[in-house]
Amino acid sequence: MEVKIIRSSRRRRTISARLVKDMLLIQAPALLSQERLDKIVTGFKLKFEKKRLKEELDRKDDLADIAGRLNQKYFGNKLKINSIKYVTTQNCKFGCCNYRTGEIRISHKIGFMPTWVREYVLIHEMAHLIEPNHSKAFWDILSCYKLSERAKGYLMAAGLNSEGVI
Numbered sequence: 001m002e003v004k005i006i007r008s009s010r011r012r013r014t015i016s017a018r019l020v021k022d023m024l025l026i027q028a029p030a031l032l033s034q035e036r037l038d039k040i041v042t043g044f045k046l047k048f049e050k051k052r053l054k055e056e057l058d059r060k061d062d063l064a065d066i067a068g069r070l071n072q073k074y075f076g077n078k079l080k081i082n083s084i085k086y087v088t089t090q091n092c093k094f095g096c097c098n099y100r101t102g103e104i105r106i107s108h109k110i111g112f113m114p115t116w117v118r119e120y121v122l123i124h125e126m127a128h129l130i131e132p133n134h135s136k137a138f139w140d141i142l143s144c145y146k147l148s149e150r151a152k153g154y155l156m157a158a159g160l161n162s163e164g165v166i
């Protein structure tokens with residue numbers, strides 16, 4: 001990402017950042033130290049890159065549509081999913097499900113994995129709407145997806161813990 005920094009002696013404190021086409025335009029006070037500015041620019045770059053990543057994934061995959069199809073195929077259309085979306089936050093490693101609110105979040109990392117792995121993660125999170133814990137009943141539900149074990153192996157190689165728990 002190209003970065004352009006404009007320092008202004010009229011600015012005292014505030015730093016602003018915005019995207020102009022593909023360039024990140026930063027406006028900063030003239031007296032701000034280079035070290036502090038570098039840190040701030042890195043933060044802005046990360047934030048905008050994540051935003052762009054999320055937009056790219058949202059254009060590529062309609063998660064609600066995919067989840068709807070999986071709901072039909074594996075759950076007899078019985079699940080109530082209130083929202084399902086990609087997130088770029090660190091606290092959701094591969095996928096998260098809030099079974100109380102029916103909200104599912106899928107990590108952006110999954111968006112770049114093979115379709116059968118992504119389907120596994122969706123089915124895994126969707127199954128949590130029925131079984132919140134990783135009980136035997138939960139794994140029984142997941143066994144309906146033939147590629148479950150293979151997908152767990154794939155995710156373990158990508159840094160998932162050894163129980164195949166998401």
Ligand SMILES: [Zn+2]
Binds near residue numbers: 124128134
């Ligand atoms: Zn889980």
